[in-house]
Amino acid sequence: MVQMPRYDVLRDAKKYIEAFLCIKTKESKIVPFRLNSAQKRLYDCIKEQQAEGKPIRIIILKSRQMGFSTLTEALIYYKTATRSNVNSFIITHKDDATTNLFNMSKLFQERNPARPLLKNSNAKELIFENPTKNPREKERLPGLKSKIKCATAGGKGVGRSDTLTNVHASELAFWPGEIAETYAGLMQAVPATRDSMVIIESTANGFNFFKSMWDDAVAGRNDYIPFFAAWFEMDEYRREWHGEQLTEEEEALKAAFGLDNEQIMWRRWCIRNNCNNDIDLFHQEYPSTPEEAFIATGAGVFDNRAIIIRLRTMEETPRRGRFTYTEAQERLDRILLKERRFTEDEKGEILLFKEPEQGRPYTLGGDTAGEGSDSFTVQVIDNITGEQMARLKWQRCDEDTYAKQVYCLGRYYNDALAAVETNFSTHPQKVLEYLHYPKLYVREIYDNYEGRLRKSFGFQTNGLTRPVLVATMQEFMRSNLHLVHDRDTLQEMLCFIRNEKGRAEAEQGEHDDLVMAYGIALMARASGQQRMDVPEEKREKKAKWTADMWEDYRNAGAKEKEYLKEKWGTPW
Structure with missing residues (x-):
């Protein structure tokens, strides 16, 4: 006999579903539908x-x-x-x-x-x-x-x-x-x-x-x-724990997501029995994060498992914004960018992960928009350790604006050695020269006309330098993933693969602009054109500021900032 539902049940999907609908369970039993x-x-x-x-x-x-x-x-x-x-x-x-x-x-x-x-x-x-x-x-x-x-x-x-x-x-x-x-x-x-x-x-x-x-x-x-x-949202995904020793990865999972040993035992069982001991297959079928789910279908250049663990444990809260400045024509052949300052903006293209330290050397790598890319990128690294300090990613940016942000970013990081790619356009490099940026990366090229080597500004990614760049990046990341603080960079690394011909590139439909910029920075770091130490006279004892002190400093005006630095000491 057909039963007419009450009005309140008819108007509420959940009430209707749980009052009238039945499902077949995994045990082939017909039971009323109750939402998990x-x-x-x-x-x-x-x-x-x-x-x-x-x-x-x-x-x-x-x-x-x-x-x-x-x-x-x-x-x-x-x-x-x-x-x-x-x-x-x-x-x-x-x-x-x-x-x-x-x-x-x-x-x-x-x-x-x-x-x-x-x-x-x-x-x-x-x-x-x-x-x-x-x-x-x-x-x-x-x-x-x-x-x-x-x-x-x-x-x-x-x-x-x-x-x-x-x-x-x-x-x-x-x-x-x-x-x-x-x-x-x-x-x-x-x-x-x-x-x-x-x-x-x-x-x-x-x-x-x-x-x-x-x-x-x-x-x-x-x-x-x-x-x-995530897989652990299912209450039934548990198996008994009998005191088995957990691996380092399993301990990290417990800490990252608040899991218990029974959930870890189910994961271990599922990998062994449902996924043929293939951890990548488990990540795809039973992910803990979206990044785990989209395992690259090609042969990954980097260690995807290590990248996923790094993404799980990241707690960085970078400053986001862009540089503001005023332009002054000093003479016909030179413009000065004055009153440069980093202005925080939640939609800004630049992320600052760590502030510069006085006297410490930094290097900047820039990848300009070209074939297969619609983004201009920059990576700033510590020249001593290779640690990521800042990054810029700007879609559909004009070359002048990009070059001026590069200028400001490099000056902010103690006049970092600036290596900007010149493959598709030399204009950003020429703007940096026009602005008289103090430390530009120099490469040697062979002059067929004069039959000798000559020096030229900017980085060239070609059939000779690209394999070395990828190998340099790959070797660095094997033991230094903890020095990468940007999620977007790590996510690009996840889909950076070797294609059927063995060429390292982004998976189809993805981008590698940030990966290449980091690689350019590492190549410039290895060129010997930037110091690898802090001069003795610059090694001043830094003050340690709390999060509240940093917040007060960022909210202060120019004069107040100088007063706070005198009061608390300089942290960089």
């Missing part, structure tokens, strides 16, 4: 977007077997089985997955005491209409005239012919064929109305279209809310 903790967090995320009056757009990066497909199917069933004229579409990566999700929807309908009228269909679809062939009865009681259709990606024109209210794109990273083309065609059928819902969910599959969509969501370049769920 990870599903509840996703449901709250959806409700929050709905409360803001926006179309629901969610992209989920998930671990295996967390129940997000089940919740999404339940929400689609609820939205379709309780409203008129709703078209919902579920699309998966392969036929058996399509069958599984369709069977899930069928089970919702079959066990639902408040189920709507259902028209018979041989296709993978539920059509909520009166099945009668009597036209008068159908006119009197037509049913909802809503439907849920399931399909597999790969066919031409999938979903294009309908106007769709709800879409579930399951395992998008594994769709066959041109994923972007299939997705774009499908989305043309979804109006941007507040009652529409699109949920994309997938485990990671290297650096493909799904990775690009995820990155765009994280960066705010599309309207999708990025939702990540």
Whole structure:
């Protein structure tokens, strides 16, 4: 007997789902659907977007077997089985997955005491209409005239012919064929109305279209809310601990995420039994962080496992901003940048990780925008240790502005040795020369006309220097990852691979601007053009400032800053 739901249950998706829908468990038991903790967090995320009056757009990066497909199917069933004229579409990566999700929807309908009228269909679809062939009865009681259709990606024109209210794109990273083309065609059928819902969910599959969509969501370049769920959010992912000794990596995991030994034992069991002892496969299928999920599909140049551990444990809070200055024409051939100062701005392109120390030598590497890149970058390193001090990343910046920021950044770090790439344009280098930057990197090139070596400013990345640069960077990072403080740099390193021909480069669709800038800085460091020590007379005892003292200093005016330095001592 069909039961009519109460109004309050009908208007609340969670109440409806838990009151009327059943699921099949991993043990093949049919039980009422009760949301687990990870599903509840996703449901709250959806409700929050709905409360803001926006179309629901969610992209989920998930671990295996967390129940997000089940919740999404339940929400689609609820939205379709309780409203008129709703078209919902579920699309998966392969036929058996399509069958599984369709069977899930069928089970919702079959066990639902408040189920709507259902028209018979041989296709993978539920059509909520009166099945009668009597036209008068159908006119009197037509049913909802809503439907849920399931399909597999790969066919031409999938979903294009309908106007769709709800879409579930399951395992998008594994769709066959041109994923972007299939997705774009499908989305043309979804109006941007507040009652529409699109949920994309997938485990990671290297650096493909799904990775690009995820990155765009994280960066705010599309309207999708990025939702990540780590494996340890599942309460059932535990196994008994019998006093086994934990590895250094396992201890680090416990500390980073507050895990217990039972969770670590499940992880160890899963790697051994479900992932063929392949730690990279575990990171992809059961990630702790988004970075772990997107393991590069090529042969990584750097130690991805070490990079992931570094990303987990980073606590850096850099100053963000850019340099301001006034320009003064000293003479026809020279402009001075006066009153230079670093101005904090939450949208600034420069991050300062550590302040310069008096008398300490620094080196600056710059990678200019060129082929395959739309960013100008700079890395400033400590010339003694190679530690990252600052970085600049500026998209679609003009060359003059870039060169002047390089000038200010280099001067700020004790007139750092400045090595700027000149492959695609020599203009930034010429601007630095015009500004009379005091310490420019010099390279030797062979002059075919004069038959001798001559000196030239700027760094050239070519077939001879690039392999040395990559090898230098690779060797340095083996034991010095703790000296890298920038997440963006580390994330670029994660997708820096060797292609089929052995060339080191960014994975397709990714960038290596920050990696190359760091490599240029290390190459310039090794050139011997910058000191590797602090002069004896400059080795002054530094004062140690607390976080509160630094905050007071940054908020002070120019005169107040001088007073505070006299009062507390100089920390650099």
